[in-house]
Amino acid sequence: MRFFIVLVFLIFPFFLTDLVLIQTFNALNIFWFIFSTFMFIYIYINKDKEYESGFKDKYYKDIPSDKTPELLGYLMTGEAKERFFIASVFELIRKNVIKIAKSNKDYILVYNLKHRESLSKGEYYIIKWLFHLLGNDYEVPLSKIKEESKKNSGFFSFCFHEWANIIEVDAAQQNIFENKGSIFMDILVYFLISYVLAMYNAILTNNYILAILIGIGTSIFIIYTNSFKKRTKESNLEYEKWEAFKRYLKSSECTLNDMDSKEFLKIFVYSKVLKIEKNFKSIMKRSRERDDDQLFVAINLGIIDELDRAISRGIKYSEMATNIFFSKNKGVTQILRKRYNDNITFIYNKD
Structure with missing residues (x-):
């Protein structure tokens, strides 16, 4: 399913007229920014933000565990x-x-x-x-x-x-720490679609500034998802x-x-x-x-x-x-x- 989505995204622009192409990419760009924002919030809450432990004491006077x-x-x-x-x-x-x-x-x-x-x-x-x-x-x-x-x-x-x-x-x-493998494929699909979107913005619509912003935003997002660890x-x-x-x-x-x-x-x-x-x-x-x-x-x-x-x-x-x-x-x-x-x-x- 993920491969099919990426494949469709790769080929569909070549079947659109110039006017429809620009309108479609304007909509896709807006959707990308909204989706990226929600995806960041979702990953932070569910995959990065630490669980509430319920432990509220200022001090703990005994050795908590016998870990090496x-x-x-x-x-x-x-x-x-x-x-x-x-x-x-x-x-x-x-x-x-x-x-x-x-x-x-x-x-x-x-x-x-x-x-x-x-x-x-x-x-x-x-x-x-x-x-x-x-x-x-x-x-x-x-x-x-x-x-x-x-x-x-x-x-x-x-x-x-x-x-x-x-x-x-x-x-x-x-x-x-929790295993991040469950979101790996989703992040990979997001990465591919985002960079294809940036490339198409630059090549097909000549929107270089937006292409650069999408590329930078995607790079930051990928670095973030690879850096956090959740206990x-x-x-x-x-x-x-x-x-x-x-x-x-x-x-x-x-x-x-x-x-x-x-x-x-x-x-x-x-x-x-x-x-x-x-x-x-x-x-x-x-x-x-x-x-x-x-x-x-x-x-x-x-x-x-x-x-x-x-x-x-x-x-x-x-x-x-x-x-x-x-x-x-x-x-x-x-x-x-x-x-x-x-x-x-x-x-x-x-x-």
Whole structure:
């Protein structure tokens, strides 16, 4: 049916006289503007505007859900961003899947095989990237990560985007956002008819200004329909709770300092996702005596900040090199030695 409509629209002008042609296109142009306005309103209300969650509280004092950092980030923004990748590395450290050691002036990330179960798809890829593609299957020095982002920027950027694609697929499988497939064919038909109308206005009626306006309007509309993402009802309720939880973490009512270490550190990881780690660190300063977890020790020693900077700069540099300059892609440059350095000291010895 849609194909038939497009076909009729393509051929019918050639069967009209000049006078009827101009009158017909004047009517079609008016109809197009009216239809486009109503279509925009319809799509906004039904496909873009978020559902009413019914959640009205200013603050939410408990962790709203147990989403992994990368999927929480996708829930909040609809993207797989660099800071979500970093938060996922922090989460692996919190879960002791990654242990931190020191060797001379370098820090070493060590893969702890005892805690490799129950990893998300995104976390599995991080392990693959850091230890099997960069490291020696067991460990990778921080200096190696910094070096790879510059000397092998193309491959570094490729790995980051592959991780991002995994997160997008995982999020789609969990139905965080609604599927726009139901309106795809309608948008395609609208696109074809609109550009044919613009072309006919220019060629058959010499109405170039109107043709340009229709072309611009259609382009804006297509960009809009490809840009929005609408959360499902359940996801939007979860999103509202996380926003309320974020407000709570930034408020004077926050009592995180009284929490046990396990929950405290879980929220620390989430604070990176929510982009409020600075607020969280102000609370952390009142808890510097805590050293009952590897992540606490790493935070207190400034290792987490150094790791954050190394990965963040590495991703940004590799992206810039790939998009602007000539990026280098040497493929996998895995360390072949059995161990990077036998003379290493773990910052926290308990599992």
